[in-house]
Structures are given as C-alpha cells and as structure tokens.
Amino acid sequence: MLKINKDECTGCGLCVKVCPFDAMHLVGEKAQDDEKCTLCGACVKVCPVDAITIERKRVDPSKFKDFKGVWVWAEQIDGQLRNVGLELLGKGRELADKLGEPLCAVLLGHNVDEMPNILAQNGADIVYVSDQEILAHYTTDAYTDVISALILTEKPNIVLFGATSNGRDLGPRIAARLQLGLTADCTGLDIDDKRQLIQTRPAFGGNIMASILSPYTRPQMATVRPNVFKPPTDAAKKADIREVDIKVNKAAVRTKIVDTIIEMEEGALKVDEAEMVVTCGRGIKTPENIEVVGELATELNAALGGSRPIVDQGWMKHHQQVGQSGRTIAPQLYIACGVSGAIQHLVGMRTSDVIIAINNDPDAPIFTVADFSIVGDLFKVVPAIVKELRRVKAQK
Amino acid sequence: MKIIVPIKQVPEIAEVKIDPETKTLVRAGIPSILNPFDEFAVEEAVRIKEKFGEGEVIIITMGPPQAEDALKKCLAMGGDRAIHLSDRAFAGADTWATAYTIAQAIKTEEPYDLIICGKQAIDGDTAQVGPEIAEILGIPQITYALEVEVAENKKRIKVRRETDEGFEVVDCRLPALLTATKGLNEPRLPSLMAIMKAGKKEIKLVTAETLGGDPEQFGLPGSPTQVVEVFTPEQRSAGIKIDGTEDPEGAAKQLVEWLLKKGVI
Numbered sequence A: 001m002l003k004i005n006k007d008e009c010t011g012c013g014l015c016v017k018v019c020p021f022d023a024m025h026l027v028g029e030k031a032q033d034d035e036k037c038t039l040c041g042a043c044v045k046v047c048p049v050d051a052i053t054i055e056r057k058r059v060d061p062s063k064f065k066d067f068k069g070v071w072v073w074a075e076q077i078d079g080q081l082r083n084v085g086l087e088l089l090g091k092g093r094e095l096a097d098k099l100g101e102p103l104c105a106v107l108l109g110h111n112v113d114e115m116p117n118i119l120a121q122n123g124a125d126i127v128y129v130s131d132q133e134i135l136a137h138y139t140t141d142a143y144t145d146v147i148s149a150l151i152l153t154e155k156p157n158i159v160l161f162g163a164t165s166n167g168r169d170l171g172p173r174i175a176a177r178l179q180l181g182l183t184a185d186c187t188g189l190d191i192d193d194k195r196q197l198i199q200t201r202p203a204f205g206g207n208i209m210a211s212i213l214s215p216y217t218r219p220q221m222a223t224v225r226p227n228v229f230k231p232p233t234d235a236a237k238k239a240d241i242r243e244v245d246i247k248v249n250k251a252a253v254r255t256k257i258v259d260t261i262i263e264m265e266e267g268a269l270k271v272d273e274a275e276m277v278v279t280c281g282r283g284i285k286t287p288e289n290i291e292v293v294g295e296l297a298t299e300l301n302a303a304l305g306g307s308r309p310i311v312d313q314g315w316m317k318h319h320q321q322v323g324q325s326g327r328t329i330a331p332q333l334y335i336a337c338g339v340s341g342a343i344q345h346l347v348g349m350r351t352s353d354v355i356i357a358i359n360n361d362p363d364a365p366i367f368t369v370a371d372f373s374i375v376g377d378l379f380k381v382v383p384a385i386v387k388e389l390r391r392v393k394a395q396k
Numbered sequence B: 001m002k003i004i005v006p007i008k009q010v011p012e013i014a015e016v017k018i019d020p021e022t023k024t025l026v027r028a029g030i031p032s033i034l035n036p037f038d039e040f041a042v043e044e045a046v047r048i049k050e051k052f053g054e055g056e057v058i059i060i061t062m063g064p065p066q067a068e069d070a071l072k073k074c075l076a077m078g079g080d081r082a083i084h085l086s087d088r089a090f091a092g093a094d095t096w097a098t099a100y101t102i103a104q105a106i107k108t109e110e111p112y113d114l115i116i117c118g119k120q121a122i123d124g125d126t127a128q129v130g131p132e133i134a135e136i137l138g139i140p141q142i143t144y145a146l147e148v149e150v151a152e153n154k155k156r157i158k159v160r161r162e163t164d165e166g167f168e169v170v171d172c173r174l175p176a177l178l179t180a181t182k183g184l185n186e187p188r189l190p191s192l193m194a195i196m197k198a199g200k201k202e203i204k205l206v207t208a209e210t211l212g213g214d215p216e217q218f219g220l221p222g223s224p225t226q227v228v229e230v231f232t233p234e235q236r237s238a239g240i241k242i243d244g245t246e247d248p249e250g251a252a253k254q255l256v257e258w259l260l261k262k263g264v265i
C-alpha cells in the first residue's frame, strides 16, 4: 500500500517526475497515485518531506507459486559483460532446470549491442534489456529503481547478483526496498526438496560455512562470489529478448560521477577473476623485485597480487591485495612467494583449489595450508620455476 | 554537522579456532574488538567534526550488553555520545532486521547530515547493513569510501571510492550514507586522557519498547533470511614440503612435474 500524507505533501512534483510507471500525478497540488503503481518506491526515496510511505505485506506462502524464474543480473562495465554473470547463467541453468522454470538475464546499460545475444548464447531463455543513456555507467539509484520495478512486475522466484563491488552495492539496496532477504557472497547454491533455494556461504573470515534459506519471502536473493561456478558450455539458445519499459529520470539519480580512474592495466587479469594467481609478500624486499614474481605470473597467464604491506607501500594497486581487507579469492592455482601467511592473508586465499608456497622460513604459517611447499630463497626458486616451465613448454 | 556512526563489536577473527573434535567454533577466550572497518568510520567522522570545529558525532550499536566496550572505545576516539540498542528482542537479526532496527534509532536523531558505516563486519562479512540502512532512510549511499571531502557549505560531499577497476569520484548532496574502507585514514590510538574523559560521556540504552518502529521487524522473527545450518569447512592440511635452499633448480623441477601430474597446468 502506498500512503501519501496530504498534510505533509508540498506539491513539489518530484515524485511525478521520477515515477518509472507514470503512476503519480498532481491532483489539486497534491501527489496522487493511480492503479499503475507497482510500489517500486522510487517516489518514497525522492520525497523531500517524507510524505510518502509504503506498507508492504510479506508474501503469503500460498502465493509463492506465482513467483517463477531464475534471474541473473548480467553486469556490464564499459560495454563488456562481466564473467561472473556468465558463471551465474551456468549455475542458474541447473537451478532453473531443477525447478522447471525459465532462466532469465537482466541487462542494464546503454548501446548494449551484442550483449543480449551473448547472454542468449550462454543459456538465457529470456533476456530483459533496459537500454538508456542514464544506465551507461552503474549508479546505485538508477539500477535499484529499474531492477526493483522489474522484480515487482515480473515476479521472479530467484535473483542472483555477482558479488562484485557493484553487485554488493546494489543487492542490499534492492533487498531493503522490497523487504527481502539477501544472502551475501555465496559459494554454493542448490534447490532443496521443498523447492527452496539453499544458499551456502563462508562467514567469520572463512572459519565457518552457513546454509541459509529465505523461507518467508519471494524472490529469494543472493550475491554470489565470482570464479566459483563455471560459465555454461554448449548452451546456445534462441532467447526471447524483451525491452523493458521502465524509464529513469535524471532527478532520481542523486549521486554524480565526477571522475572515473581505471587502474587496471589494459588486458591485466584480476586476482578475483583469474584462474591462477601469483602473489608476493614482503619477502620481495623492493618494488623493482616484483618483476621476478611478475615473470612467473606472465608465464602462467596468472593474475599478479600481493599481501597487504605490498599494497600499503604503494608497490601494487589496491585491487591486487589478497586477504581480509582486500579480495577474497579461490583460484584453481595460488602461488605465494615470500608471504608469511598471516591469518588475515589466509582467509583471503585458503579456499583456492591448489596452493603453492615459497618461503625461506621453514616455519612460515603459509606452509600449513599449502599443498606444495618449497623452503628456499624466492629469488632463486622463482626464476628456476619460470625456466622449468619454459623448458617444458618448449618440449610440447 | 551531525554525523552518525553505526559500529559493531566483533570477535577477533585472527584468534578464532576450530575445535578439532566437535568441529565447531571455539568462542571461549576470544577477545572482542571494535570491527576494524568501523575504526575508519569513527576516525573519519571525528576528523570532519574537527575540521569544521563544530558538530556532533553519535555512535550507535545494536548488540549485547558487553558491546558497550566497543562504544567506549569510539567515545575515546572522539565520539560525543552513544546509543546502545540492547534487548533480547533484537537477537538473531539478519541484515534486514539489523538495518531496520538501527534506522529506527537514526530516525530519532533527525535531522542529521552524514552516516558513516564500516564497509563490512569481519564476522558476518555481508557488507549489507550500510546500504540497507540508507535505503530504509531513503538517502543516497556511496560505498567503499577512500577519501571524503565535505563542501564548505556542508551541503554536499565528494567521495573517492574504490571500484573493481580502480576508483571513482562521486559527488552527492547530504544527508548521505558512506561505507568506509581500508585506506580512508589512519585511526588514532586514544590517549589515556581521552579514555578517561570517555567514561563520562553519555551512553543511552534503548530497548525494543522504547525504540519505536514495528516490533515485528526486530530480531529473528523479523528476519527474512534464516541460517539453517552452520558447519566448518574442510580444514586444509599441509601437503608436500621440499627443501630448495641447496638446489632451487631441482625443487623447481619437482614442483612443475607435480603440477603437470595434477593437471593444474
């Protein structure tokens, strides 16, 4: 129920402007909603005198069957789809098949060109596309408005977001608007015998795992850690591509991006997306020496990262930091060179498939989690590994 | 400027151990600390106040009675007063119920200019409470703040925030909510004098009854997510360990062979 306090309303008309559904009007200089209202909340947010409120009733479980479809937010950045969206289509396919429901991708952006087709090729049955200039670059407000409204009109059963910086900015905003549960940074998803989504996630710095349900609300929503699931193979489909008719007004976006600084070097691999990651710690001693480890990363086509002191000293960029206050990652192969293995570092990498550690201290804690440990001087061992890799490659 | 800082007391994760027999978290003897990201939030709030030479920094926590220790630390760092939401009715809250409850307390402090949360609590690890508070209060948010500049007229804020690719500078009108990340500042160590002074600062205890809002949204009953099972992940154990001090080439050979055999490369 939308409630408008007419005594408070000043008739400024901001709600009329921002309503994505043209459901707000000024009647006798006071705001008035009509039956087109979806309770998306765009007006509540902008009202300068807080005259509009929404009372949401939790969904009655007997109505759960009205909610259908597994949705994946397909995040794009500068015209590039993020890999995690495709990974979620891979997992989403499995969930959708178990439920016998469609798999849908939700794409917001501007000049999205080929992106809807790529999503179709990765198994989406339906691709919802909202292509507007205002959506070219991610903003909390615009993206929350469009996706919340779309959820309210289309009623999906499950909505998944990649747990990227933007995904973790957006997910909770939508969850709070729709009064829904949101499970954070999941590493496991499945359907139980009651057709509920079981969401599994690490907490307490990876010391425990929790399985979480959202038994009382629909859709069930989760953010999902990148690099956990695999993009589908051989999933090409002819998708039903649907233009979404929800317009965002400039007045609804309260933040303004003044400047964007891309630190990622062109073509550089991200530690939280790459299949292999090589990191160095303080054992590297000087910034010039990073090249020693960098060469190993290049040879393996791995992302290069570092422990916190390396980043704190400005020797690497912040997005390269692995650990509690950096990125939490789980690549197929993790090689730590001159990293002691403090607990704050371990929580960020210890769920990697295979861990290799090189350290000259035989008692370094990193060795307690490593599958293959080499005690030795990294300045001798690492170049030797590079040489050996090259030799093996040349033989092939 | 009236600045509100929601903070959480958390267990020192570095000290957390798993009982090898029962495979459960051993909580006994683990010290409780102020969530490290919240230290950045408190520090930033106090710096803004100091810069303008006026204003008030209000610390809020929802938590058990012992969370008062964390509040006291924030007051010693320069917070002016604190609100402690403590009631068994708040227990078991998920992020929605947590954010709802804290937002009710913040509403009693209207009008305010700025809310600064930590990026994430190191125990729950969700990073959801900040954005959810902002949505419930209907104010804009800027997450992962690294540099904050409040305009001279105190009506706008400019924030450098971390993104997956680098940074972004975002400008918005106040009131707004920020989440603080590592790099925003160096939190101060309170002096003995400051700690003593903090003892005299007000900590208001608020219960479910005195808070207001819809009590059905509090605690476990108000939470849309339910933790149904908690288990310890497979503990990693150390694997092969070889000495490469004398013969680094030999060690490198062994490693590459092992990697090839495992099919990793």
Ligand SMILES: Cc1cc2nc3c(=O)[nH]c(=O)nc-3n(C[C@H](O)[C@H](O)[C@H](O)COP(=O)(O)OP(=O)(O)OC[C@H]3O[C@@H](n4cnc5c(N)ncnc54)[C@H](O)[C@@H]3O)c2cc1C
Pocket (backbone or CB within 6 Å): A280, A281, A282, A283, A284, A306, A307, A308, A309, A310, A321, A322, A323, A324, A325, A326, A327, A337, A338, A339, A340, A341, A342, A343, A344, A345, A348, A358, A359, A360, A361, A364, A376, A377, A378, A379, B036
């Ligand atoms: C709240 C909080 C959050 C934190 N977050 C993070 C985080 O996100 N990520 C993180 O990494 N840390 C984090 N830390 C810091 C963490 O506690 C450690 O201080 C840090 O991880 C140590 O980094 P390091 O291993 O590079 O350095 P050190 O501990 O100094 O280790 C250097 C290692 O290099 C080895 N070495 C030296 N020379 C050589 C050589 N020639 N060959 C081979 N080995 C050599 C040494 O034996 C030693 O083991 C955090 C700390 C706190 C309190």
Ligand SMILES: Cc1cc2nc3c(=O)[nH]c(=O)nc-3n(C[C@H](O)[C@H](O)[C@H](O)COP(=O)(O)OP(=O)(O)OC[C@H]3O[C@@H](n4cnc5c(N)ncnc54)[C@H](O)[C@@H]3O)c2cc1C
Pocket (backbone or CB within 6 Å): A181, A182, A183, A184, A201, A203, A204, A208, A209, A210, A212, B005, B006, B007, B008, B035, B037, B038, B041, B060, B061, B062, B063, B093, B094, B095, B096, B098, B102, B116, B117, B118, B119, B120, B121, B122, B123, B124, B125, B126, B127, B128, B129, B130, B225, B227, B230
């Ligand atoms: C194992 C486990 C897993 C969980 N998983 C989920 C989940 O996936 N989804 C979910 O909704 N809930 C989950 N919860 C519940 C969640 O931990 C609690 O709701 C907790 O109170 C807030 O979440 P957080 O610790 O992740 O805080 P975050 O959202 O990470 O905290 C961010 C910031 O919000 C502020 N803040 C957080 N808590 C408080 C507080 N109590 N008082 C004042 N300020 C605060 C601080 O500024 C903090 O830095 C889980 C709980 C457990 C035990």
